[in-house]
Amino acid sequence: MSPAGFVPAPPSASVAFRARLANLVSPLRRVRPRVPFFELAIHRAPTLALYRNLLRYAPDDNIRTRVQYLFRKHQHATGTGKTKQQLLKGYKWLDAFKKAHEGNEKQRAILVRYSRLIAVRVDKQYWKRLARAELAHQAHLARRPILTGALMKATLYHPPLPRMKPQPPGISGMIRSRMRARDKRMAHLERLTEERADLRAEAAFEEVGLAQGLPLERVFSGEAAAEWNAPVRDTINLYQRLLSRDVARANTPISPALQATLLAARREKVANKTRERDRERRGVVLPGTLRRARKGPPAHILVHMSPQQRHLDRVVRKVGEVGYVGMVKRRMGVKLRDGGKGLARENGWDLEGEARERVLADEKAYWIEKMRRMEKNVRLEGG
Structure with a gap:
């Protein structure tokens, strides 16, 4: 019998069996690597x-x-x-x-x-x-970026750049990364400035104590001061150079090449809008045409407009300048292209002499024939 409270040692056969079993099972254990x-x-x-x-x-x-x-x-x-x-x-x-x-x-x-x-x-x-x-x-x-002709003024994070729509993700990422880097530098520079002030205060304290004959050891003053201040000073100088680059970037002037690019983009924008208006006059319905047609006056003005005024406003927003649209635009005082020659040409107002008399005669003959046919239809229906 073993003493109370003690577990007897296993027999040697059991220890040998356990060791042999461990040798057999260990190679089968799955070893998961630390990397994929x-x-x-x-x-x-x-x-x-x-x-x-x-x-x-x-x-x-x-x-x-x-x-x-x-x-x-x-x-x-x-x-x-x-x-x-x-x-x-x-x-x-x-x-x-x-x-x-x-x-x-x-x-x-x-x-x-x-x-x-x-x-x-x-x-x-x-x-x-x-x-x-x-x-x-x-x-x-x-989805390609298009130059709008506008200018992105220089800031601390980018030099003068042409405005693009949509703005390329690379430019947005550049500005965002520079903003974050500047914020980190400013925070670190503030901490380094405080540390340099603390080092100077410690050095001054040691100098005063040594001058008064106190048993102090030079740790922050004397030759050790340069060793303490060197890394702090080098890092502060580096950050100041980087911050000066930001200021120089903000003061970058607009280059002649950028000015030429902006002027070319503005000319292209005007030419593009001119081609767009010409296509609309030929009857092509563009997305801008639909947006302009759906657009109306502000709410505080629309609420005081009569149905007739709302109708005239919708007509004035159309593209054409002849026919009923041209007549309404002329009455509303809208400035027409070429001084309204298109509307005058359609109605024969710009003609003189025999040409004008011929147009008026054709118009009179048209109305006479139209009235004759209307009377004929009335007689047929009444008979």
């Missing part, structure tokens, strides 16, 4: 070797192109299951390629047939890639 498998050289090196061998032993260009496509497609896979499946497929293909390379007729026939299937797919992929590239290019053109 795709960042380990033990995975990257064999995978690249497999890819090179597949390209080396590929029987023709079609199969080689297929291998390259699949490698690019699956090179970003991070799942162990899918990665293992693709690697096993790659090794299976490599065995088939090597057999065909060594002269296996059956494997050669299989790869020739597979190459013909890939040839059709490669041709389809080629045209699909061209179509996608064209669609991406059109989408890029639709």
Whole structure:
């Protein structure tokens, strides 16, 4: 019997069995690496070797192109299951390629047939890639920045820049990063200034104490003062140089090249708006046309307008300058293009002599014929 409160030691056979069991189980324990498998050289090196061998032993260009496509497609896979499946497929293909390379007729026939299937797919992929590239290019053109002709005045974070719509993300990111960097520098500079003041106060305290004969050791004064102040002084000087660059950036003048660019952009804007108005006069309905048609007077003015006034306001906002629209615009005092010659030309107001008399005679004949037909219709309906 063992003494009370003590556990007896296990027998030697049990200790030996436990040691043998640990030796058998330890190799089976899963060891999880500290980094993902795709960042380990033990995975990257064999995978690249497999890819090179597949390209080396590929029987023709079609199969080689297929291998390259699949490698690019699956090179970003991070799942162990899918990665293992693709690697096993790659090794299976490599065995088939090597057999065909060594002269296996059956494997050669299989790869020739597979190459013909890939040839059709490669041709389809080629045209699909061209179509996608064209669609991406059109989408890029639709979202590309356009110079508005305005100027972004120089600030601490950027020199004078042309205003673009929409503004490129790179410019926004540059301004944002410089703002954050300047804020961090200002905060650090304030801390360094306080630390330098503390060092000077400590050095002055030691000097006063030593002058009074106190038993003090020189820690912040004397030769040690330069060693303490050097890193603080160097960092402050560096930040001051960087801040002076910000001020110089804010004072950057507008270059002649930028002025020429802004003037060219403004001319192009006027020319573009002129072409847009010409297209609208020819009957093309543009997004700007719809926005202008939907636009109305302010609410505090609209609430006091009569229905007739609202109707005239909608007519005046239209593009045309002839016919009923031109007549309403002329009555409302709207400035017409070419002094209203289009409306005068339509009504024959700009004609003189025989031409004017001929137009008036045609107009009179028109109204006579119209009244005759109206009377004829009335008689037929009454009869």
